[in-house]
Amino acid sequence: MQSVKQQVSEQEWKTRVDLAAAYRMVAHYGWDDLVFTHISARVPGPEHHFLINPYGMMFDEVTASSLVKVDLQGNKVMTSDYDINPAGFVIHSAVHEARDDAQCVMHLHTTAGIAVSTQKGGLLALSQQSLLALSSLSYHDYEGIALNPDEKKRLVADLGTTNFMILRNHGLLTCADTIADAFLGMFIMQRSCEIQLQAQASGQALIPISEQILAGIKAQAKQVTRSAGGALAWPGILRKLDRSNPGYDQ
Template sequence: MKSLKESVSEQEWQARVDLAACYRMIAHYGWDDLVFTHISARVPGPEHHFLINPYGMLFEEVTASSLVKVNLQGEKVQDSPYDINPAGFVIHSAVHESREDASCVMHLHTTAGVAISALKDGLQAYSQQSLFALSSLSYHDYEGVALNPDEKVRLVADLGSTNFMILRNHGLLTCASTIPDTFLLMFILQRACEIQLQAQASNQPLITINDKILAGIKAQADEVTRSAGGALAWPGILRKLDRMCPDFRD
């Protein structure tokens, strides 16, 4: 595609580059699901437009210019040869519309995430990684493929002010004020799910972190994530992508 760098604001272009990088890293870790999950980011400005992946493009193919810009009604506000995933729009528009702090929303169908979402007791306090997720975690019951606009009300109510969500029998969701922070939260949640499944598969007695430590993490979670947030690792991630697949910036 022709580069949009000269036809959008500097702030929007940076958001496009960071969001394309996010898609490429999800593909790098093998957390993509062909073309069926999505990451969105609000375009800086008062219009409440957001960027989302072109439906049908593999995550390893997404570039800054190929991202589709839509409004909260799901209408394209900039010419694009691509459509968007309607289920992706329902989930992401619900969060963007209701949470001013959710500039980026990531939803994945990873094997570990879906497995944990199917467990009755969900995520457990078996690892340090799990504590950060448990400090701001919500659940949303499965209602079928997310095509019903009425589900938005219930999803938003379940999400509340949390930054981590497990969608029952479906997958994982994280949201934050920046793209790097949203990626870091998903990295932590995904690792917590992987660790739990491996620990449970050992069939050995498991040690659950006690409530006192969990309560302390909850009280300190905001401070900890600000001091070691996504911005700390993000420059290194961009350098990695520049070595692996620099075309994400196109």
């Protein structure tokens, strides 16, 4: 029997390896929520096919071969011993379908991310890290567990052309044209949330970054996000995984 690697293109295999690495790095940083969040990536090629985690597998167990290939409706398009969480794909399929540039969509339930999502003011301009997220940030109000297909159009409308989203009372989302950039975006937004919560917990008066500086960042958003460094950081991330949690590329 052919291995998964033998059945797919070289480009798809690279996407599988990078996506499996992203899952394992989420686990490394403690951002996972058992088996209940998702990172999806579009398979290179004309078909609208996507890779997502096998339902029930811990993030630090995900491998390139175990990722499940599905269509926009969440139906498997390649034989797999694993199933996916259909509810989990509602958010991802909505973004992938609406945004051709969203080659990777990452949605997490981090403690810091959810905590900031419950704050009326949302993410505040308190740190240099927060500026990148704020330059392309949107919000989506909580509608319950993502089971309702009708929510997709509202989520997409709220997302618009942004690459960072805070889902109120729920968590964080990033999308990008590469897995490396989606991961870096999540790293930056998560770090921004952590900094905000620690600063607020100090009980001291906080110094917000001025609107003038924030406006300048927003004006340069496209230039900033395209040079954010995902491709620069990613090889080092893979080397780190090779040392600490090898096997993701199998």
